[in-house]
Amino acid sequence: MLDVCLLGTGGMMPLPNRWLTALMTRFNGSSLLIDCGEGTQITLRQKGWSHHDIDTICFTHYHGDHICGLPGLLLSIGNADRKEPVTLIGPKGLMKVVNSLRVVAPELPFELKYIELNEKREVININGYEIIAFKVNHSVTCYGYTININRAGKFVPEKAKENEVPMKFWNRLQKGETIEEDGRIMTPDMILGEPRKGIKLTYCTDTRPVDIISEEANGADLFICEGMYGTDEFIKKAKEKKHMTFPEAALIAKKAEVKQMWLTHYSPSMINPDDYKESVRKIFPDTVISKDRRSITLSFED
Amino acid sequence: MLDVCLLGTGGMMPLPNRWLTALMTRFNGSSLLIDCGEGTQITLRQKGWSHHDIDTICFTHYHGDHICGLPGLLLSIGNADRKEPVTLIGPKGLMKVVNSLRVVAPELPFELKYIELNEKREVININGYEIIAFKVNHSVTCYGYTININRAGKFVPEKAKENEVPMKFWNRLQKGETIEEDGRIMTPDMILGEPRKGIKLTYCTDTRPVDIISEEANGADLFICEGMYGTDEFIKKAKEKKHMTFPEAALIAKKAEVKQMWLTHYSPSMINPDDYKESVRKIFPDTVISKDRRSITLSFED
Numbered sequence: 001m002l003d004v005c006l007l008g009t010g011g012m013m014p015l016p017n018r019w020l021t022a023l024m025t026r027f028n029g030s031s032l033l034i035d036c037g038e039g040t041q042i043t044l045r046q047k048g049w050s051h052h053d054i055d056t057i058c059f060t061h062y063h064g065d066h067i068c069g070l071p072g073l074l075l076s077i078g079n080a081d082r083k084e085p086v087t088l089i090g091p092k093g094l095m096k097v098v099n100s101l102r103v104v105a106p107e108l109p110f111e112l113k114y115i116e117l118n119e120k121r122e123v124i125n126i127n128g129y130e131i132i133a134f135k136v137n138h139s140v141t142c143y144g145y146t147i148n149i150n151r152a153g154k155f156v157p158e159k160a161k162e163n164e165v166p167m168k169f170w171n172r173l174q175k176g177e178t179i180e181e182d183g184r185i186m187t188p189d190m191i192l193g194e195p196r197k198g199i200k201l202t203y204c205t206d207t208r209p210v211d212i213i214s215e216e217a218n219g220a221d222l223f224i225c226e227g228m229y230g231t232d233e234f235i236k237k238a239k240e241k242k243h244m245t246f247p248e249a250a251l252i253a254k255k256a257e258v259k260q261m262w263l264t265h266y267s268p269s270m271i272n273p274d275d276y277k278e279s280v281r282k283i284f285p286d287t288v289i290s291k292d293r294r295s296i297t298l299s300f301e302d
Numbered sequence: 303m304l305d306v307c308l309l310g311t312g313g314m315m316p317l318p319n320r321w322l323t324a325l326m327t328r329f330n331g332s333s334l335l336i337d338c339g340e341g342t343q344i345t346l347r348q349k350g351w352s353h354h355d356i357d358t359i360c361f362t363h364y365h366g367d368h369i370c371g372l373p374g375l376l377l378s379i380g381n382a383d384r385k386e387p388v389t390l391i392g393p394k395g396l397m398k399v400v401n402s403l404r405v406v407a408p409e410l411p412f413e414l415k416y417i418e419l420n421e422k423r424e425v426i427n428i429n430g431y432e433i434i435a436f437k438v439n440h441s442v443t444c445y446g447y448t449i450n451i452n453r454a455g456k457f458v459p460e461k462a463k464e465n466e467v468p469m470k471f472w473n474r475l476q477k478g479e480t481i482e483e484d485g486r487i488m489t490p491d492m493i494l495g496e497p498r499k500g501i502k503l504t505y506c507t508d509t510r511p512v513d514i515i516s517e518e519a520n521g522a523d524l525f526i527c528e529g530m531y532g533t534d535e536f537i538k539k540a541k542e543k544k545h546m547t548f549p550e551a552a553l554i555a556k557k558a559e560v561k562q563m564w565l566t567h568y569s570p571s572m573i574n575p576d577d578y579k580e581s582v583r584k585i586f587p588d589t590v591i592s593k594d595r596r597s598i599t600l601s602f603e604d
Contacts, residue, residue, distance in 0.1 A: 038340055041340070042316050063406065067406055071370050072370045100402045101405060
């Protein structure tokens with residue numbers, strides 16, 4: 001099970017009653033945050049989710065509305081007396097940007113680890129999450145993220161016996177361990193069936209529509225996508241600012257055949273995003289015009 | 303007339319429904335901000351006051367809860383297309399700290415000017431405000447601020463005649479100009495009576511009680527003071543963290559003979575500051591347990 005909460009739905013600047021876009025997920029005791037704008041720690045507290053278990057923070061890019069809340073969040077996590085390291089993931093320049101912002105938070109009781117993204121596509125396995133970062137198309141280097149919770153196959157005793165795996169190792173192999181005994185190496189696939197369908201979440205803000213997004217979001221259980229502008233009347237501005245309109249996002253969702261799409265990252269000038277609900281649902285019916293702190297629990301099938 | 307708004311009343315970290323402590327004043331078209339924690343721009347917007355006219359931002363010190371909101375605010379002011387410079391005032395290190403935080407806001411459409419405080423007490427005249435910065439006693443270098451709106455004396459025609467000031471200069475002299483004609487220098491005091499009582503506001507957070515505070519706040523129309531802890535039961539913690547209790551603040555207000563005191567900068571662990579109202583009013587009756595966005599307009603006498 002993966003808990004997902006869209007902490008805010010605003011773009012550019014925080015507004016009363018509309019926090020900046022950021023996502024938190026919880027899986028197996030380990031929380032992951034994507035982006036941290038000004039006020040993210042407050043909306044997180046409003047939701048009632050703890051910042052103490054945030055092990056990983058991913059950044060799409062380093063515009064202020066996606067990272068200004070980091071020093072305050074780190075200070076608050078520190079005040080909650082966290083000792084375990086926090087891993088930060090983001091485009092090249094991550095360490096420089098974070099160290100600059102940390103001028104007001106130079107001492108923390110936990111270690112920060114850095115993973116800087118340099119390739120067009122990178123895969124990172126951390127705390128049970130498979131994170132796929134893929135480069136999108138914004139005015140600065142920006143990445144989208146797919147979070148996969150992969151699921152091993154079922155235990156098949158016949159297969160274990162067939163492969164002559166001693167019963168004493170079955171449990172450890174089921175947990176994913178690789179075991180060596182007397183020079184023989186035993187791997188989980190020797191006792192398990194085909195991997196089962198896992199959970200897939202794709203998150204994408206601050207970009208023009210590019211093919212990579214529908215490719216990476218393909219078949220996602222949940223696709224969270226920016227919609228800076230409500231209609232294609234704003235297409236010129238969207239192109240200039242390197243953002244998307246609702247219809248553009250809907251076309252990606254349709255092409256990627258995702259189960260549902262949540263729109264977010266609304267322009268401060270968009271008073272009521274719901275106004276565009278019907279028109280966008282004509283393109284992709286399973287569109288949700290998200291509000292702050294919308295959450296869902298995604299479960300494995302069966 | 304000086305409009306005053308206490309934008310938030312929290313200390314240490316922003317909470318839902320309690321923003322971090324910051325003050326905004328408006329005088330004669332020029333706004334001044336003291337401190338800018340995470341979310342200050344949002345509570346300002348909730349109040350309905352514009353960030354566009356902020357000409358001056360003073361910092362008490364550089365702990366995160368007093369400055370983390372600066373890059374976001376500067377970006378928002380920039381988005382509102384301000385062109386006029388903004389002057390920043392704060393303890394030594396100001397430029398270094400601000401430039402570090404500006405890693406996410408490197409380009410702004412207006413100039414930033416810096417006034418770094420080095421002395422125990424400094425007086426700065428800017429946009430009709432007389433700002434007195436005075437060093438207090440916190441875990442890092444920290445200043446309190448007095449804002450004076452000074453008021454010249456009344457025009458006295460008899461005095462102007464007595465001093466043989468030509469009538470054609472009366473208006474300009476009343477506006478504060480100094481005029482030279484044929485080698486003779488004429489100053490406003492040659493046509494004005496004794497300066498009248500102005501408006502005085504003193505603002506002080508993040509400090510232990512020290513004599514300088516009551517000296518600088520003496521006779522203030524409004525004294526805004528930190529009260530991190532409600533009662534003297536917390537005196538040990540207050541001393542350790544270099545903060546004050548409500549009773550300590552009240553003793554300063556009493557000694558300084560201010561007209562009224564507003565408490566602020568409550569610890570996140572203080573659920574209901576009002577619980578301590580009666581006890582603190584026994585020491586200083588004109589104490590207000592402030593809530594976010596409390597405001598007042600201070601007027602000249604008569």
